[in-house]
Amino acid sequence: MNRFLLAVASIVLGAASAQAADLAAQYTKAPVMAPGYNWTGFYVGGNVGGQWGSADPTTSTVFSPAGYFASSSVPAVNTVGAQSVNSSSVTGGFTAGYNWQVNHAVFGLEGDINYFGFKGSATGSGVYPCCAPSTFTVNASVSADWLATIRGRIGFLAAPNWLIYATGGAAISEVKGNFVFTDNYFAGASESGTVRDTRVGWTAGLGGEYAVGNGWSLKAEYLYVDLGRIATTSTNLTSATFGPFPASVYTHSVDLKSNIVRVGVNYKFGGPVVARY
Template sequence: MKKFLLAVASVVLGTVSAMAADLAPQYTKAPAMAPSYNWTGFYVGANVGGQWGSADPTTSTVFSPTGYFAASSVPAIAAVGAQKVNSSSVTGGLTAGYNWQVNQAVFGLEGDINYFGFKGGATGSAVYPCCAPFSFAVSSQVSADWLATIRGRIGFVATPNWLIYATGGAAIAEVRSNFKFTDTFTVTESAAIRDTRVGWTAGVGSEHAIGGGWSLKAEYLYVDLGRSTATSTNLTAGALQNVFTHSVDLKSNIVRVGVNYKFGGPVVARY
Protein backbone atom coordinates (compact mmCIF):
# COMPACT_ATOMS: atom_id res chain seq x y z
CA MET A 1 0.00 0.00 0.00
CA LYS A 2 2.79 2.41 0.86
CA LYS A 3 4.50 1.70 -2.47
CA PHE A 4 1.26 2.39 -4.33
CA LEU A 5 0.77 5.76 -2.57
CA LEU A 6 4.36 6.75 -3.36
CA ALA A 7 3.84 5.93 -7.05
CA VAL A 8 0.62 7.97 -7.22
CA ALA A 9 2.31 10.94 -5.52
CA SER A 10 5.19 10.75 -8.00
CA VAL A 11 2.81 10.84 -10.99
CA VAL A 12 0.84 13.79 -9.54
CA LEU A 13 4.01 15.80 -8.81
CA GLY A 14 5.34 15.15 -12.34
CA THR A 15 2.08 16.32 -13.89
CA VAL A 16 2.02 19.51 -11.77
CA SER A 17 5.66 20.25 -12.70
CA ALA A 18 4.88 19.88 -16.40
CA MET A 19 1.84 22.18 -16.12
CA ALA A 20 3.91 24.74 -14.24
CA ALA A 21 6.53 24.69 -16.96
CA ASP A 22 3.85 25.28 -19.62
CA LEU A 23 2.40 28.21 -17.65
CA ALA A 24 5.78 29.91 -17.08
CA PRO A 25 6.24 33.20 -19.02
CA GLN A 26 8.05 32.81 -22.35
CA TYR A 27 10.69 35.40 -23.34
CA THR A 28 11.78 36.09 -26.96
CA LYS A 29 14.63 38.26 -28.15
CA ALA A 30 13.58 41.67 -29.52
CA PRO A 31 14.21 42.08 -33.27
CA ALA A 32 17.26 44.06 -34.24
CA MET A 33 16.69 47.64 -35.38
CA ALA A 34 17.30 48.21 -39.09
CA PRO A 35 18.83 51.48 -40.30
CA SER A 36 16.55 53.88 -42.21
CA TYR A 37 17.98 56.18 -44.88
CA ASN A 38 18.14 59.89 -44.06
CA TRP A 39 18.53 62.36 -46.93
CA THR A 40 20.39 65.04 -44.98
CA GLY A 41 23.93 65.64 -46.21
CA PHE A 42 26.23 66.84 -48.97
CA TYR A 43 26.31 64.85 -52.21
CA VAL A 44 28.01 64.78 -55.60
CA GLY A 45 27.00 62.96 -58.74
CA ALA A 46 26.91 62.62 -62.49
CA ASN A 47 24.10 62.57 -65.02
CA VAL A 48 23.44 61.75 -68.66
CA GLY A 49 20.39 62.24 -70.85
CA GLY A 50 19.02 64.12 -73.81
CA GLN A 51 17.82 67.60 -74.67
CA TRP A 52 15.42 68.75 -77.36
CA GLY A 53 14.73 72.41 -77.84
CA SER A 54 14.17 75.32 -80.17
CA ALA A 55 15.40 78.83 -80.88
CA ASP A 56 13.59 81.65 -82.69
CA PRO A 57 16.21 83.85 -84.42
CA THR A 58 14.91 87.01 -86.08
CA THR A 59 16.33 89.44 -88.63
CA SER A 60 14.63 92.74 -89.48
CA THR A 61 15.40 96.20 -90.82
CA VAL A 62 13.68 99.59 -90.96
CA PHE A 63 12.70 101.82 -93.86
CA SER A 64 14.68 104.99 -94.49
CA PRO A 65 14.08 107.42 -97.37
CA THR A 66 17.85 107.54 -97.87
CA GLY A 67 18.33 103.80 -97.27
CA TYR A 68 18.88 100.84 -99.52
CA PHE A 69 15.49 99.10 -99.21
CA ALA A 70 12.13 100.07 -100.68
CA ALA A 71 9.31 100.39 -98.17
CA SER A 72 7.75 97.10 -99.36
CA SER A 73 11.00 95.23 -98.73
CA VAL A 74 11.02 95.88 -94.97
CA PRO A 75 8.05 93.62 -94.02
CA ALA A 76 9.23 91.01 -96.53
CA ILE A 77 12.65 90.81 -94.85
CA ALA A 78 11.04 90.59 -91.42
CA ALA A 79 8.82 87.71 -92.56
CA VAL A 80 11.73 85.70 -93.98
CA GLY A 81 13.91 86.63 -91.00
CA ALA A 82 11.46 85.15 -88.45
CA GLN A 83 12.96 81.68 -88.37
CA LYS A 84 12.82 78.50 -86.31
CA VAL A 85 15.79 76.36 -85.30
CA ASN A 86 15.27 72.94 -83.69
CA SER A 87 17.97 70.93 -81.96
CA SER A 88 18.35 67.65 -80.09
CA SER A 89 21.45 66.09 -78.60
CA VAL A 90 22.92 64.01 -75.80
CA THR A 91 23.69 65.94 -72.63
CA GLY A 92 25.67 65.02 -69.53
CA GLY A 93 27.66 66.47 -66.67
CA LEU A 94 28.36 66.78 -62.95
CA THR A 95 26.14 67.64 -59.97
CA ALA A 96 26.66 68.73 -56.36
CA GLY A 97 24.18 69.68 -53.66
CA TYR A 98 23.01 69.52 -50.07
CA ASN A 99 19.75 68.19 -48.58
CA TRP A 100 18.01 68.82 -45.26
CA GLN A 101 15.39 66.29 -44.18
CA VAL A 102 12.67 67.43 -41.75
CA ASN A 103 10.31 64.54 -40.99
CA GLN A 104 8.93 63.51 -44.40
CA ALA A 105 9.99 66.72 -46.16
CA VAL A 106 13.36 67.26 -47.85
CA PHE A 107 14.72 70.70 -48.75
CA GLY A 108 17.82 71.07 -50.89
CA LEU A 109 20.09 73.26 -52.97
CA GLU A 110 21.68 71.79 -56.10
CA GLY A 111 24.01 72.98 -58.84
CA ASP A 112 25.23 71.30 -62.01
CA ILE A 113 27.21 71.99 -65.16
CA ASN A 114 26.55 69.99 -68.31
CA TYR A 115 27.52 69.62 -71.91
CA PHE A 116 24.41 71.06 -73.61
CA GLY A 117 25.02 70.48 -77.32
CA PHE A 118 22.36 72.81 -78.74
CA LYS A 119 23.18 73.52 -82.40
CA GLY A 120 21.19 74.27 -85.53
CA GLY A 121 20.47 76.67 -88.35
CA ALA A 122 17.82 77.93 -90.73
CA THR A 123 17.73 79.70 -94.10
CA GLY A 124 14.92 81.48 -95.94
CA SER A 125 14.59 83.50 -99.13
CA ALA A 126 12.05 85.54 -101.08
CA VAL A 127 11.69 87.81 -104.10
CA TYR A 128 11.79 91.56 -103.49
CA PRO A 129 8.16 92.77 -103.78
CA CYS A 130 9.36 95.87 -105.58
CA CYS A 131 11.91 94.37 -107.85
CA ALA A 132 11.18 90.88 -109.18
CA PRO A 133 12.99 88.72 -110.15
CA PHE A 134 15.68 89.95 -107.77
CA SER A 135 15.65 88.16 -104.43
CA PHE A 136 17.24 88.06 -100.99
CA ALA A 137 18.12 85.40 -98.41
CA VAL A 138 18.48 85.35 -94.61
CA SER A 139 20.38 82.66 -92.70
CA SER A 140 20.73 82.08 -88.95
CA GLN A 141 22.94 79.77 -86.88
CA VAL A 142 22.40 79.15 -83.14
CA SER A 143 24.46 77.14 -80.65
CA ALA A 144 25.03 76.67 -76.92
CA ASP A 145 27.76 74.27 -75.83
CA TRP A 146 27.22 74.20 -72.07
CA LEU A 147 24.47 74.73 -69.52
CA ALA A 148 24.70 75.32 -65.76
CA THR A 149 21.83 75.45 -63.28
CA ILE A 150 21.50 76.54 -59.65
CA ARG A 151 18.25 75.22 -58.22
CA GLY A 152 16.31 74.71 -55.05
CA ARG A 153 14.66 71.36 -54.39
CA ILE A 154 11.66 70.51 -52.25
CA GLY A 155 10.61 66.91 -51.90
CA PHE A 156 8.50 64.34 -50.10
CA VAL A 157 9.82 61.04 -48.79
CA ALA A 158 7.26 58.57 -50.15
CA THR A 159 9.15 55.67 -48.52
CA PRO A 160 12.33 55.88 -46.41
CA ASN A 161 14.45 55.27 -49.53
CA TRP A 162 12.33 57.01 -52.18
CA LEU A 163 12.23 60.78 -52.70
CA ILE A 164 9.88 62.65 -55.05
CA TYR A 165 10.74 66.31 -55.63
CA ALA A 166 10.12 69.52 -57.55
CA THR A 167 12.99 71.81 -58.49
CA GLY A 168 13.53 75.27 -59.94
CA GLY A 169 16.01 78.12 -60.19
CA ALA A 170 18.47 79.82 -62.54
CA ALA A 171 19.78 78.45 -65.83
CA ILE A 172 22.99 79.86 -67.33
CA ALA A 173 24.46 79.28 -70.80
CA GLU A 174 26.48 81.08 -73.46
CA VAL A 175 24.20 81.49 -76.48
CA ARG A 176 25.97 82.12 -79.79
CA SER A 177 24.23 83.21 -82.98
CA ASN A 178 25.40 84.21 -86.45
CA PHE A 179 23.22 86.03 -88.98
CA LYS A 180 23.75 86.81 -92.66
CA PHE A 181 21.71 88.72 -95.23
CA THR A 182 22.49 88.52 -98.97
CA ASP A 183 20.71 89.45 -102.16
CA THR A 184 21.19 89.02 -105.87
CA PHE A 185 22.59 92.56 -106.14
CA THR A 186 25.59 91.13 -104.17
CA VAL A 187 24.70 93.21 -101.12
CA THR A 188 25.51 91.54 -97.80
CA GLU A 189 25.04 92.18 -94.08
CA SER A 190 26.14 90.08 -91.11
CA ALA A 191 26.05 90.08 -87.33
CA ALA A 192 26.93 87.85 -84.38
CA ILE A 193 25.61 87.48 -80.83
CA ARG A 194 27.72 86.07 -78.00
CA ASP A 195 25.75 86.37 -74.79
CA THR A 196 26.02 84.52 -71.47
CA ARG A 197 22.34 84.27 -70.68
CA VAL A 198 20.80 83.88 -67.22
CA GLY A 199 17.34 82.41 -67.59
CA TRP A 200 15.22 80.05 -65.52
CA THR A 201 14.52 76.36 -65.20
CA ALA A 202 11.93 74.19 -63.44
CA GLY A 203 11.17 70.51 -63.29
CA VAL A 204 10.40 67.37 -61.31
CA GLY A 205 12.31 64.26 -60.36
CA SER A 206 12.52 61.06 -58.38
CA GLU A 207 15.49 59.68 -56.43
CA HIS A 208 15.95 56.25 -54.86
CA ALA A 209 18.60 55.41 -52.26
CA ILE A 210 20.23 52.05 -52.95
CA GLY A 211 22.55 51.87 -49.93
CA GLY A 212 26.04 52.84 -48.93
CA GLY A 213 25.35 56.52 -49.61
CA TRP A 214 24.47 55.88 -53.27
CA SER A 215 21.23 56.88 -54.95
CA LEU A 216 19.79 56.81 -58.47
CA LYS A 217 17.63 59.58 -59.91
CA ALA A 218 15.54 60.47 -62.95
CA GLU A 219 14.74 64.11 -63.73
CA TYR A 220 12.94 66.40 -66.19
CA LEU A 221 13.87 70.09 -66.61
CA TYR A 222 12.42 72.86 -68.77
CA VAL A 223 14.91 75.63 -69.59
CA ASP A 224 14.16 79.14 -70.88
CA LEU A 225 17.20 81.34 -71.53
CA GLY A 226 15.28 84.39 -72.73
CA ARG A 227 16.15 86.62 -75.71
CA SER A 228 19.33 88.43 -76.78
CA THR A 229 19.36 91.30 -79.29
CA ALA A 230 22.04 93.00 -81.40
CA THR A 231 22.04 95.68 -84.13
CA SER A 232 24.17 95.99 -87.24
CA THR A 233 25.02 98.80 -89.69
CA ASN A 234 27.48 96.94 -91.93
CA LEU A 235 25.27 96.62 -95.02
CA THR A 236 27.57 96.66 -98.08
CA ALA A 237 25.56 98.98 -100.33
CA GLY A 238 27.93 101.90 -100.77
CA ALA A 239 26.55 105.11 -99.29
CA LEU A 240 23.11 103.55 -98.79
CA GLN A 241 22.67 102.16 -95.28
CA ASN A 242 19.99 100.39 -93.27
CA VAL A 243 20.06 99.40 -89.61
CA PHE A 244 19.43 95.69 -89.02
CA THR A 245 18.19 94.18 -85.77
CA HIS A 246 18.89 90.55 -84.90
CA SER A 247 17.66 88.57 -81.90
CA VAL A 248 17.56 85.02 -80.64
CA ASP A 249 15.93 83.12 -77.80
CA LEU A 250 16.46 79.53 -76.69
CA LYS A 251 14.24 77.04 -74.89
CA SER A 252 14.91 73.39 -74.17
CA ASN A 253 13.52 70.25 -72.52
CA ILE A 254 15.94 67.95 -70.72
CA VAL A 255 15.36 64.38 -69.54
CA ARG A 256 18.23 62.72 -67.71
CA VAL A 257 19.18 59.99 -65.26
CA GLY A 258 21.96 60.17 -62.73
CA VAL A 259 23.78 58.68 -59.79
CA ASN A 260 24.62 60.55 -56.56
CA TYR A 261 26.87 59.76 -53.63
CA LYS A 262 26.03 61.31 -50.23
CA PHE A 263 28.78 61.92 -47.68
CA GLY A 264 27.86 61.04 -44.12
CA GLY A 265 24.61 62.29 -42.64
CA PRO A 266 22.56 60.74 -39.83
CA VAL A 267 21.12 57.24 -39.94
CA VAL A 268 17.77 56.84 -38.14
CA ALA A 269 16.98 53.49 -36.52
CA ARG A 270 13.67 51.76 -37.17
CA TYR A 271 12.20 48.32 -36.40
Protein backbone atom coordinates in the same frame (compact mmCIF):
# COMPACT_ATOMS: atom_id res chain seq x y z
CA MET B 1 -3.10 7.68 2.60
CA ASN B 2 -0.01 9.77 3.30
CA ARG B 3 1.93 7.81 0.69
CA PHE B 4 -0.87 8.44 -1.86
CA LEU B 5 -0.83 12.20 -1.19
CA LEU B 6 2.95 12.33 -1.56
CA ALA B 7 2.74 10.56 -4.91
CA VAL B 8 0.09 12.99 -6.23
CA ALA B 9 2.16 15.99 -5.12
CA SER B 10 5.23 14.60 -6.87
CA ILE B 11 3.29 14.23 -10.15
CA VAL B 12 1.86 17.78 -9.96
CA LEU B 13 5.26 19.33 -9.22
CA GLY B 14 6.87 17.40 -12.06
CA ALA B 15 4.24 18.60 -14.54
CA ALA B 16 4.67 22.23 -13.46
CA SER B 17 8.46 21.96 -13.87
CA ALA B 18 8.02 20.57 -17.39
CA GLN B 19 5.69 23.41 -18.40
CA ALA B 20 8.14 25.99 -17.03
CA ALA B 21 10.93 24.39 -19.06
CA ASP B 22 8.78 24.53 -22.22
CA LEU B 23 8.01 28.21 -21.64
CA ALA B 24 11.70 29.02 -21.21
CA ALA B 25 12.54 27.20 -24.44
CA GLN B 26 9.95 29.23 -26.42
CA TYR B 27 11.18 32.63 -25.25
CA THR B 28 12.57 34.90 -28.08
CA LYS B 29 14.39 38.22 -27.90
CA ALA B 30 12.75 41.46 -28.97
CA PRO B 31 13.47 42.43 -32.62
CA VAL B 32 16.68 44.35 -33.13
CA MET B 33 16.34 47.88 -34.55
CA ALA B 34 17.64 48.14 -38.15
CA PRO B 35 19.07 51.37 -39.58
CA GLY B 36 16.83 53.26 -42.07
CA TYR B 37 17.90 55.61 -44.88
CA ASN B 38 18.12 59.31 -44.10
CA TRP B 39 18.41 61.84 -46.94
CA THR B 40 20.24 64.53 -44.97
CA GLY B 41 23.78 65.14 -46.21
CA PHE B 42 26.07 66.35 -48.98
CA TYR B 43 26.13 64.39 -52.23
CA VAL B 44 27.84 64.35 -55.63
CA GLY B 45 26.88 62.53 -58.79
CA GLY B 46 26.68 62.35 -62.56
CA ASN B 47 23.89 62.39 -65.12
CA VAL B 48 23.26 61.62 -68.78
CA GLY B 49 20.24 62.20 -70.98
CA GLY B 50 18.94 64.13 -73.93
CA GLN B 51 17.77 67.65 -74.75
CA TRP B 52 15.40 68.86 -77.44
CA GLY B 53 14.69 72.51 -77.89
CA SER B 54 14.12 75.44 -80.19
CA ALA B 55 15.45 78.90 -80.86
CA ASP B 56 13.71 81.66 -82.79
CA PRO B 57 16.43 83.70 -84.52
CA THR B 58 15.09 86.89 -86.09
CA THR B 59 16.53 89.35 -88.58
CA SER B 60 14.62 92.59 -89.15
CA THR B 61 15.26 96.03 -90.57
CA VAL B 62 13.51 99.41 -90.77
CA PHE B 63 12.70 101.75 -93.59
CA SER B 64 14.72 104.93 -93.98
CA PRO B 65 14.63 107.38 -96.89
CA ALA B 66 18.42 107.33 -96.80
CA GLY B 67 18.51 103.55 -96.56
CA TYR B 68 18.99 100.74 -99.03
CA PHE B 69 15.46 99.31 -99.11
CA ALA B 70 12.27 100.41 -100.81
CA SER B 71 9.38 100.71 -98.36
CA SER B 72 7.78 97.53 -99.80
CA SER B 73 11.00 95.52 -99.25
CA VAL B 74 11.17 95.98 -95.47
CA PRO B 75 8.10 93.82 -94.62
CA ALA B 76 9.36 91.13 -97.01
CA VAL B 77 12.77 91.02 -95.33
CA ASN B 78 11.25 90.96 -91.86
CA THR B 79 8.89 88.09 -92.76
CA VAL B 80 11.71 85.92 -94.11
CA GLY B 81 13.91 86.89 -91.16
CA ALA B 82 11.46 85.44 -88.60
CA GLN B 83 12.98 81.95 -88.46
CA SER B 84 12.97 78.86 -86.26
CA VAL B 85 15.77 76.47 -85.31
CA ASN B 86 15.26 73.05 -83.70
CA SER B 87 17.98 71.09 -81.93
CA SER B 88 18.35 67.74 -80.17
CA SER B 89 21.45 66.18 -78.65
CA VAL B 90 22.88 64.03 -75.89
CA THR B 91 23.61 65.89 -72.67
CA GLY B 92 25.55 64.90 -69.56
CA GLY B 93 27.62 66.20 -66.69
CA PHE B 94 28.17 66.42 -62.95
CA THR B 95 25.96 67.27 -59.96
CA ALA B 96 26.52 68.32 -56.35
CA GLY B 97 24.04 69.25 -53.63
CA TYR B 98 22.83 69.04 -50.04
CA ASN B 99 19.57 67.66 -48.63
CA TRP B 100 17.78 68.25 -45.32
CA GLN B 101 15.20 65.66 -44.25
CA VAL B 102 12.43 66.81 -41.89
CA ASN B 103 10.14 63.87 -41.10
CA HIS B 104 8.69 62.85 -44.49
CA ALA B 105 9.77 66.06 -46.27
CA VAL B 106 13.13 66.64 -47.96
CA PHE B 107 14.51 70.09 -48.81
CA GLY B 108 17.62 70.56 -50.89
CA LEU B 109 19.91 72.80 -52.92
CA GLU B 110 21.51 71.38 -56.07
CA GLY B 111 23.88 72.61 -58.77
CA ASP B 112 25.13 70.99 -61.96
CA ILE B 113 27.30 71.67 -65.01
CA ASN B 114 26.56 69.83 -68.23
CA TYR B 115 27.45 69.53 -71.87
CA PHE B 116 24.39 71.04 -73.59
CA GLY B 117 25.07 70.59 -77.29
CA PHE B 118 22.39 72.93 -78.65
CA LYS B 119 23.15 73.68 -82.31
CA GLY B 120 21.03 74.53 -85.36
CA SER B 121 20.69 76.78 -88.38
CA ALA B 122 18.01 78.19 -90.68
CA THR B 123 17.89 79.72 -94.17
CA GLY B 124 15.12 81.69 -95.87
CA SER B 125 14.81 83.51 -99.20
CA GLY B 126 12.37 85.97 -100.77
CA VAL B 127 11.74 88.16 -103.81
CA TYR B 128 11.86 91.94 -103.57
CA PRO B 129 8.29 93.19 -104.30
CA CYS B 130 9.71 96.28 -105.96
CA CYS B 131 12.40 94.70 -107.98
CA ALA B 132 11.59 91.15 -109.12
CA PRO B 133 13.26 88.91 -110.03
CA SER B 134 15.95 90.16 -107.59
CA THR B 135 16.01 88.01 -104.44
CA PHE B 136 17.49 88.12 -100.95
CA THR B 137 18.54 85.43 -98.45
CA VAL B 138 18.72 85.41 -94.64
CA ASN B 139 20.90 82.84 -92.84
CA ALA B 140 21.01 82.28 -89.07
CA SER B 141 22.79 79.81 -86.79
CA VAL B 142 22.45 79.32 -83.02
CA SER B 143 24.53 77.32 -80.55
CA ALA B 144 24.98 76.81 -76.80
CA ASP B 145 27.68 74.35 -75.77
CA TRP B 146 27.19 74.09 -72.00
CA LEU B 147 24.48 74.55 -69.41
CA ALA B 148 24.67 75.07 -65.65
CA THR B 149 21.79 75.18 -63.18
CA ILE B 150 21.41 76.20 -59.53
CA ARG B 151 18.12 74.87 -58.17
CA GLY B 152 16.16 74.34 -55.02
CA ARG B 153 14.46 71.00 -54.44
CA ILE B 154 11.43 70.18 -52.32
CA GLY B 155 9.97 66.70 -52.07
CA PHE B 156 8.24 64.09 -49.98
CA LEU B 157 9.01 60.48 -49.19
CA ALA B 158 6.61 58.06 -50.87
CA ALA B 159 8.61 55.41 -48.97
CA PRO B 160 11.71 55.71 -46.75
CA ASN B 161 13.95 55.09 -49.78
CA TRP B 162 11.79 56.75 -52.47
CA LEU B 163 11.83 60.55 -52.94
CA ILE B 164 9.49 62.46 -55.27
CA TYR B 165 10.47 66.11 -55.79
CA ALA B 166 9.90 69.38 -57.64
CA THR B 167 12.84 71.58 -58.54
CA GLY B 168 13.44 75.06 -59.92
CA GLY B 169 15.95 77.87 -60.10
CA ALA B 170 18.46 79.59 -62.40
CA ALA B 171 19.79 78.26 -65.71
CA ILE B 172 23.04 79.66 -67.13
CA SER B 173 24.53 79.18 -70.61
CA GLU B 174 26.57 81.03 -73.23
CA VAL B 175 24.30 81.55 -76.25
CA LYS B 176 25.78 82.41 -79.65
CA GLY B 177 24.01 83.56 -82.81
CA ASN B 178 25.40 84.40 -86.26
CA PHE B 179 23.42 86.12 -89.02
CA VAL B 180 24.10 86.89 -92.68
CA PHE B 181 21.95 88.81 -95.17
CA THR B 182 22.73 88.78 -98.91
CA ASP B 183 20.93 89.72 -102.11
CA ASN B 184 21.51 89.78 -105.87
CA TYR B 185 20.17 93.26 -106.65
CA PHE B 186 22.60 94.75 -109.21
CA ALA B 187 26.01 93.49 -108.03
CA GLY B 188 24.59 92.37 -104.68
CA ALA B 189 24.59 93.56 -101.09
CA SER B 190 25.49 91.91 -97.78
CA GLU B 191 25.16 92.43 -94.03
CA SER B 192 26.19 90.36 -91.00
CA GLY B 193 25.65 90.34 -87.27
CA THR B 194 26.85 88.33 -84.29
CA VAL B 195 25.40 88.00 -80.82
CA ARG B 196 27.13 86.22 -77.93
CA ASP B 197 26.12 86.44 -74.29
CA THR B 198 26.21 84.40 -71.08
CA ARG B 199 22.53 84.18 -70.29
CA VAL B 200 20.90 83.72 -66.88
CA GLY B 201 17.43 82.27 -67.42
CA TRP B 202 15.23 79.93 -65.42
CA THR B 203 14.49 76.23 -65.17
CA ALA B 204 11.85 74.07 -63.46
CA GLY B 205 11.00 70.39 -63.40
CA LEU B 206 10.08 67.19 -61.59
CA GLY B 207 11.98 64.09 -60.58
CA GLY B 208 12.23 60.95 -58.53
CA GLU B 209 15.17 59.49 -56.62
CA TYR B 210 15.57 56.02 -55.11
CA ALA B 211 18.13 55.19 -52.42
CA VAL B 212 19.70 51.80 -53.07
CA GLY B 213 21.84 51.78 -49.91
CA ASN B 214 25.35 52.56 -48.68
CA GLY B 215 24.90 56.21 -49.71
CA TRP B 216 24.05 55.49 -53.34
CA SER B 217 20.86 56.62 -55.08
CA LEU B 218 19.45 56.59 -58.60
CA LYS B 219 17.36 59.41 -60.06
CA ALA B 220 15.38 60.43 -63.14
CA GLU B 221 14.18 63.97 -63.85
CA TYR B 222 12.71 66.36 -66.39
CA LEU B 223 13.75 70.03 -66.69
CA TYR B 224 12.36 72.85 -68.80
CA VAL B 225 14.92 75.59 -69.57
CA ASP B 226 14.22 79.12 -70.81
CA LEU B 227 17.29 81.29 -71.46
CA GLY B 228 15.31 84.29 -72.70
CA ARG B 229 16.08 86.51 -75.68
CA ILE B 230 19.31 88.30 -76.61
CA ALA B 231 19.62 90.91 -79.36
CA THR B 232 22.10 93.08 -81.21
CA THR B 233 21.95 95.74 -83.92
CA SER B 234 24.02 96.16 -87.08
CA THR B 235 24.59 99.04 -89.52
CA ASN B 236 27.10 97.36 -91.84
CA LEU B 237 24.89 96.75 -94.90
CA THR B 238 27.01 97.38 -97.97
CA SER B 239 26.06 97.27 -101.65
CA ALA B 240 28.76 96.29 -104.12
CA THR B 241 27.33 98.89 -106.49
CA PHE B 242 26.25 101.76 -104.22
CA GLY B 243 28.50 101.40 -101.16
CA PRO B 244 27.54 101.33 -97.45
CA PHE B 245 24.06 102.13 -96.08
CA PRO B 246 24.41 102.81 -92.33
CA ALA B 247 20.84 104.16 -92.23
CA SER B 248 19.54 100.62 -92.86
CA VAL B 249 19.64 99.38 -89.28
CA TYR B 250 19.29 95.63 -88.68
CA THR B 251 18.21 93.94 -85.45
CA HIS B 252 19.21 90.31 -84.81
CA SER B 253 17.91 88.30 -81.86
CA VAL B 254 17.76 84.76 -80.46
CA ASP B 255 15.24 83.20 -78.04
CA LEU B 256 16.35 79.77 -76.76
CA LYS B 257 14.27 77.17 -74.88
CA SER B 258 14.92 73.48 -74.23
CA ASN B 259 13.50 70.34 -72.62
CA ILE B 260 15.85 67.94 -70.82
CA VAL B 261 15.21 64.37 -69.69
CA ARG B 262 18.04 62.65 -67.84
CA VAL B 263 18.96 59.90 -65.42
CA GLY B 264 21.71 59.99 -62.84
CA VAL B 265 23.46 58.41 -59.89
CA ASN B 266 24.37 60.20 -56.64
CA TYR B 267 26.58 59.32 -53.69
CA LYS B 268 25.80 60.85 -50.27
CA PHE B 269 28.56 61.42 -47.74
CA GLY B 270 27.69 60.60 -44.13
CA GLY B 271 24.58 62.08 -42.55
CA PRO B 272 22.54 60.82 -39.60
CA VAL B 273 20.98 57.37 -39.44
CA VAL B 274 17.35 56.89 -38.45
CA ALA B 275 16.50 53.74 -36.48
CA ARG B 276 13.41 51.71 -37.29
CA TYR B 277 11.98 48.34 -36.15
